[in-house]
Amino acid sequence: DTGVSQNPRHKITKRGQNVTFRCDPISEHNRLYWYRQTLGQGPEFLTYFQNEAQLEKSRLLSDRFSAERPKGSFSTLEIQRTEQGDSAMYLCASSGDSYNEQFFGPGTRLTVL
Amino acid sequence: QQQVKQSPQSLIVQKGGISIINCAYENTAFDYFPWYQQFPGKGPALLIAIRPDVSEKKEGRFTISFNKSAKQFSLHIMDSQPGDSATYFCAPQAAGNKLTFGGGTRVLVKP
Numbered sequence: 001d002t003g004v005s006q007n008p009r010h011k012i013t014k015r016g017q018n019v020t021f022r023c024d025p026i027s028e029h030n031r032l033y034w035y036r037q038t039l040g041q042g043p044e045f046l047t048y049f050q051n052e053a054q055l056e057k058s059r060l061l062s063d064r065f066s067a068e069r070p071k072g073s074f075s076t077l078e079i080q081r082t083e084q085g086d087s088a089m090y091l092c093a094s095s096g097d098s099y100n101e102q103f104f105g106p107g108t109r110l111t112v113l
Numbered sequence: 114q115q116q117v118k119q120s121p122q123s124l125i126v127q128k129g130g131i132s133i134i135n136c137a138y139e140n141t142a143f144d145y146f147p148w149y150q151q152f153p154g155k156g157p158a159l160l161i162a163i164r165p166d167v168s169e170k171k172e173g174r175f176t177i178s179f180n181k182s183a184k185q186f187s188l189h190i191m192d193s194q195p196g197d198s199a200t201y202f203c204a205p206q207a208a209g210n211k212l213t214f215g216g217g218t219r220v221l222v223k224p
Contacts (some may be wrong), residue, residue, distance in 0.1 A: 035214075100162070
């Protein structure tokens with residue numbers, strides 16, 4: 001399968017715990033995006049990378065959130081001190097330099113108890 | 114999400130009928146106008162997209178109509194099929210960067 005993969009698919013955690021998600025983009029894509037989708041809503045942009053450089057961060061990305069793409073390949077999204085309001089589907093997408101189409105992974109569903 | 118407004122929130126159509134979804138935007142920097150389709154438990158997938166130099170694009174049963182002066186674009190699904198039952202999002206984009214999603218339209222096609 002050469003699509004975007006995300007792990008884990010589901011994560012249940014207690015409030016106050018830290019969680020980390022991983023995204024593996026399509027191999028030749030140098031742009032990687034993170035979005036958050038709550039139930040019944042459209043995805044909201046969080047941040048994006050071109051290669052290893054983080055080029056834009058949404059104001060939704062509080063200081064409890066951090067994203068990395070250390071070698072310009074896979075990316076991780078960490079949420080520290082989780083809150084119930086962080087419960088959502090976290091989606092990763094990738095695209096090539098010359099293309100606008102973003103290819104989405106299946107998402108990681110986070111539930112904070 | 115306020116800069117992209119999508120309507121209706123949901124619609125029910127009979128098999129063979131036409132589904133029409135509308136999207137209004139504010140940001141004149143948008144230069145790429147896609148519609149994404151999402152099934153439960155899956156990530157969104159590109160369905161069809163248009164650039165502002167054309168007013169209409171058709172791919173099979175799916176058509177985008179684009180009105181630059183009104184800052185609106187719409188998705189028409191012809192001969193709707195039960196397999197088209199999904200949530201549809203408009204998600205205009207500026208300069209190849211982030212997508213700005215509308216609130217979504219849940220479409221149910223009844224057999």
